[in-house]
Amino acid sequence: MEVPETFEFPFPPYKAQENFMKNLYKALEEKKFGIFESPTGTGKSLALICGAVRWLRDHEARELADAEAAVAQLRSSGGGAAAAGASPDDWLAEQAVDRERRQQLLRAERQLEALQRARARATVKRGPRRPEKSAELARQEDEFRQLFGDVVENDPPDSSGQEEDLIAEFHSDEDSSSDEDPEEEEEEYHGTQIIYTSRTHSQLTQFVGEVRRSPHADHVRLVALASRPQLCINDAVRRLGSVGLVNQACLDMQNKTGSKATKMADGGRAEKKQKSTGACPYKRRVDDMAAEVLSEVRDIEQLVAEGRRRKACPYYASRRAVKHAQLVVVPYNNLLHAGTRQASGLRLTDSVIIVDEAHNLLETIGSIHTCHLSYRQVSEALEQLNHYIETYKKRFSPKNLLYLRQLLHVHKGIIKLVDSTTKTMPPGSEQTKVLLLNDFLCGATIDNLNMRKLLLFADKSRLVQKLRGCWKKRQVTAAPVATGRSAVSQFLREIQQPASDQTQAAAEQPEAPAETRTSDMPLMATLQLISALSDPDRDCRLLISTTRAEPPTIKYLPLNAAAQFTDIVKEARAVVLAGGTMQPVSEFRDQLLVAAGAAPSRVTVFSCGHVVPADQLLTLSLAAGPSGAELLFNYQNRALPATMSELGRVLVSLCTLVPAGVICFLPSYDYAAATIAHLTSTGAMDRIAAKKQVFREPRQANRADAVLSQYSAAARETGRRSTGPSGAILFCVVGGKMSEGINFSDDLGRCVVVVGLPYPNARSPELVEKMNFLDANVKRSEDGRTAGQILYENLCMKAVNQSIGRAIRHKNDYACVVLCDARYSRASTVAGLPEWIRRQMGHHAKFGPAFGQIRQFFKKMQEKFPPS
Numbered sequence: 113m114e115v116p117e118t119f120e121f122p123f124p125p126y127k128a129q130e131n132f133m134k135n136l137y138k139a140l141e142e143k144k145f146g147i148f149e150s151p152t153g154t155g156k157s158l159a160l161i162c163g164a165v166r167w168l169r170d171h172e173a174r175e176l177a178d179a180e181a182a183v184a185q186l187r188s189s190g191g192g193a194a195a196a197g198a199s200p201d202d203w204l205a206e207q208a209v210d211r212e213r214r215q216q217l218l219r220a221e222r223q224l225e226a227l228q229r230a231r232a233r234a235t236v237k238r239g240p241r242r243p244e245k246s247a248e249l250a251r252q253e254d255e256f257r258q259l260f261g262d263v264v265e266n267d268p269p270d271s272s273g274q275e276e277d278l279i280a281e282f283h284s285d286e287d288s289s290s291d292e293d294p295e296e297e298e299e300e301y302h303g304t305q306i307i308y309t310s311r312t313h314s315q316l317t318q319f320v321g322e323v324r325r326s327p328h329a330d331h332v333r334l335v336a337l338a339s340r341p342q343l344c345i346n347d348a349v350r351r352l353g354s355v356g357l358v359n360q361a362c363l364d365m366q367n368k369t370g371s372k373a374t375k376m377a378d379g380g381r382a383e384k385k386q387k388s389t390g391a392c393p394y395k396r397r398v399d400d401m402a403a404e405v406l407s408e409v410r411d412i413e414q415l416v417a418e419g420r421r422r423k424a425c426p427y428y429a430s431r432r433a434v435k436h437a438q439l440v441v442v443p444y445n446n447l448l449h450a451g452t453r454q455a456s457g458l459r460l461t462d463s464v465i466i467v468d469e470a471h472n473l474l475e476t477i478g479s480i481h482t483c484h485l486s487y488r489q490v491s492e493a494l495e496q497l498n499h500y501i502e503t504y505k506k507r508f509s510p511k512n513l514l515y516l517r518q519l520l521h522v523h524k525g526i527i528k529l530v531d532s533t534t535k536t537m538p539p540g541s542e543q544t545k546v547l548l549l550n551d552f553l554c555g556a557t558i559d560n561l562n563m564r565k566l567l568l569f570a571d572k573s574r575l576v577q578k579l580r581g582c583w584k585k586r587q588v589t590a591a592p593v594a595t596g597r598s599a600v601s602q603f604l605r606e607i608q609q610p611a612s613d614q615t616q617a618a619a620e621q622p623e624a625p626a627e628t629r630t631s632d633m634p635l636m637a638t639l640q641l642i643s644a645l646s647d648p649d650r651d652c653r654l655l656i657s658t659t660r661a662e663p664p665t666i667k668y669l670p671l672n673a674a675a676q677f678t679d680i681v682k683e684a685r686a687v688v689l690a691g692g693t694m695q696p697v698s699e700f701r702d703q704l705l706v707a708a709g710a711a712p713s714r715v716t717v718f719s720c721g722h723v724v725p726a727d728q729l730l731t732l733s734l735a736a737g738p739s740g741a742e743l744l745f746n747y748q749n750r751a752l753p754a755t756m757s758e759l760g761r762v763l764v765s766l767c768t769l770v771p772a773g774v775i776c777f778l779p780s781y782d783y784a785a786a787t788i789a790h791l792t793s794t795g796a797m798d799r800i801a802a803k804k805q806v807f808r809e810p811r812q813a814n815r816a817d818a819v820l821s822q823y824s825a826a827a828r829e830t831g832r833r834s835t836g837p838s839g840a841i842l843f844c845v846v847g848g849k850m851s852e853g854i855n856f857s858d859d860l861g862r863c864v865v866v867v868g869l870p871y872p873n874a875r876s877p878e879l880v881e882k883m884n885f886l887d888a889n890v891k892r893s894e895d896g897r898t899a900g901q902i903l904y905e906n907l908c909m910k911a912v913n914q915s916i917g918r919a920i921r922h923k924n925d926y927a928c929v930v931l932c933d934a935r936y937s938r939a940s941t942v943a944g945l946p947e948w949i950r951r952q953m954g955h956h957a958k959f960g961p962a963f964g965q966i967r968q969f970f971k972k973m974q975e976k977f978p979p980s
Contacts, residue, residue: 120327128720133163149719152692153921179224186217279573320411335437343427401429460683470689483668493634494523525556671885674707681708693946728926733936745868760796767803772859773827857921909944
């Protein structure tokens with residue numbers, strides 16, 4: 113295998129990009145597990161696209177050529193007649209060889225046909241546009257509005273409509289089926305896929321935009337997957353707001369057409385009652401939309417716009433198109449969560465997995481599989497189960513009633529365990545009790561139940577929506593509506609306002625309790641916990657916590673990220689973990705890839721330097737401020753008035769020297785508030801404001817964009833004023849909304865100041881358990897540190913690295929990075945910084961030399977890049 117010397121690129125690539133693409137190509141061809149580090153601003157996304165897609169095109173061409181050669185060779189090597197005088201045994205052996213050759217030829221011909229069909233798909237062009245709306249579709253939409261609209265005629269909740277809440281007979285020996293309309297899989301070779309995943313929808317949209325501007329945009333079949341709330345075009349469903357409600361409403365409508373409700377006739381005989389109305393009209397043209405999805409590279413917003421134009425569901429169309437795509441773009445959850453991955457139609461076998469922004473991959477895997485629910489949710493689910501069983505107990509089959517009572521027992525056992533645990537805690541205290549999984553199961557007396565079978569029963573019987581429908585009818589019956597609305601209409605009217613309230617609350621406090629998000633379907637939350645209870649005992653912990661003002665909470669904490677990554681490592685052809693900084697590499701190699709089953713010889717590491725010349729970046733650490741006081745922002749010292757005053761003097765000096773924008777990262781929101789209050793009270797903030805306009809990162813997510821816009825305008829004002837402040841300073845939080853994914857290029861970030869080392873809370877029960885798990889299962893490093901200690905250091909330094917990466921975004925950019933803390937001179941701390949920072953970092957015990965170096969740096973940069 114020869115690696116290409118040149119790659120198609122929209123412009124002449126940097127040397128770092130060429131090396132990145134060559135090493136990526138080689139890793140994919142050799143089926144490696146690659147850890148790729150490329151500093152932010154070096155064009156990592158384009159290098160990933162052009163390197164991976166070039167390899168895929170070459171790989172498909174080689175497969176096709178190999179298949180053609182194999183068919184030609186098998187056809188030319190026809191079986192010959194047995195030699196004269198040959199024994200019967202020789203004749204039989206000759207016939208067996210000939211039969212095997214014919215079978216090989218048949219398999220080779222089928223694979224060749226499949227490869228030819230796959231290549232033909234790549235040349236399919238967009239078909240003619242269909243009419244905007246047919247009379248039939250208009251009739252279907254009218255029918256939908258009559259069933260789910262805002263105003264509907266009377267439909268008494270106690271009518272025979274209760275049949276739709278009765279679960280059908282469950283057969284545990286049946287295979288689990290998806291909640292979507294399954295298509296029979298064609299028995300054919302679909303080709304190698306590249307599955308690209310990143311953290312947020314905005315990052316995925318940016319990646320798709322890079323694909324569109326790449327040379328491969330016209331010949332790559334791309335599908336972007338997202339959740340129902342992101343892709344749904346049915347406004348009646350979108351208005352529900354909550355992810356859980358949107359999902360359940362969509363699934364309910366799919367069952368309206370062609371679904372069968374079980375009805376018990378006289379004598380206990382089961383009958384089937386066909387229902388034929390109510391399905392979402394936008395799903396009925398999915399096939400045409402699926403072909404359209406592959407004809408052009410589209411991001412999620414463009415997919416929704418095309419779906420609205422065609423009156424076809426983008427969610428189901430994109431899923432249907434997945435199996436014929438070459439490049440699939442998905443959020444983390446769709447790939448890293450096994451259930452979501454299966455429902456999305458992603459296949460790991462022979463696929464190439466590219467995980468972008470992978471610096472926090474271990475923490476992300478843990479977060480995706482963490483389950484958090486409240487005592488209130490368990491109680492509400494128990495109440496709904498009780499009501500459901502009492503309502504239909506005479507109509508359930510014995511087997512269904514058995515499973516329902518087992519679920520009831522699970523909820524009662526959890527409540528009993530939480531009650532007994534919290535009784536030992538002082539009233540009104542904030543404490544956490546950590547339990548092993550087996551202790552939790554035994555304490556709740558549910559260790560003898562088959563959790564997987566209960567989950568299968570709940571899934572196949574669609575128990576969540578059955579309970580919700582039954583419970584809503586009870587509520588409507590208890591409080592009849594005077595306006596004469598139907599039960600369905602009343603349900604929609606009641607939940608729309610809370611959904612909007614929850615959206616506003618989520619914007620103001622992003623970390624709202626889980627019960628706020630799923631209060632309408634408490635069983636969904638408890639089923640997530642039941643699903644987690646099937647994991648191995650050593651890989652997880654259960655935490656029962658009490659707070660002063662809220663009911664107790666239960667948290668399932670996964671400890672072994674490798675266990676959730678094992679299927680990907682075992683089945684995928686190659687895996688690439690890419691990020692701006694992947695230090696320390698040992699964490700990903702040892703704790704994730706090798707622990708998940710990757711052979712150490714298959715793990716490869718690539719790191720490239722920054723495209724920015726070394727003289728355009730100044731990095732230094734400060735151990736002391738202008739007055740000579742030590743800059744030590746550990747937990748004991750950082751709140752001291754003297755420490756905060758010295759920080760104020762540093763910032764005043766920097767604002768005097770630095771043109772345009774300054775970004776100052778502080779360890780936490782609380783410390784940022786305390787520091788700003790102290791600087792204001794001492795007058796230091798007035799001196800800073802005289803030099804630069806002052807802005808502060810808001811806690812509320814819905815205000816972040818407005819603050820960024822105001823800061824951007826003020827930062828670019830440098831040099832345009834004869835008097836008053838020039839430029840701006842923005843106080844941010846490490847790990848906050850502006851420490852990752854925000855571009856502070858050019859005048860927006862001429863100086864980045866990181867105050868202190870943002871170590872996590874060492875007394876956090878979750879962190880303690882993770883550190884203990886790693887200490888017990890991962891060997892010590894060469895310098896004698898335990899794996900838990902390394903984790904603690906890494907969590908801090910990865911947050912620092914993300915903050916530093918906000919500046920220096922292209923080759924003509926320049927910036928100064930100032931690390932304010934005496935501890936930045938420690939060897940172990942410096943080792944956690946990216947190589948392009950580490951190689952030219954200077955340590956200053958006194959402020960004077962640092963001040964002079966910063967002054968000289970900006971003088972030189974202004975000569976090299978004079979203001980326009």
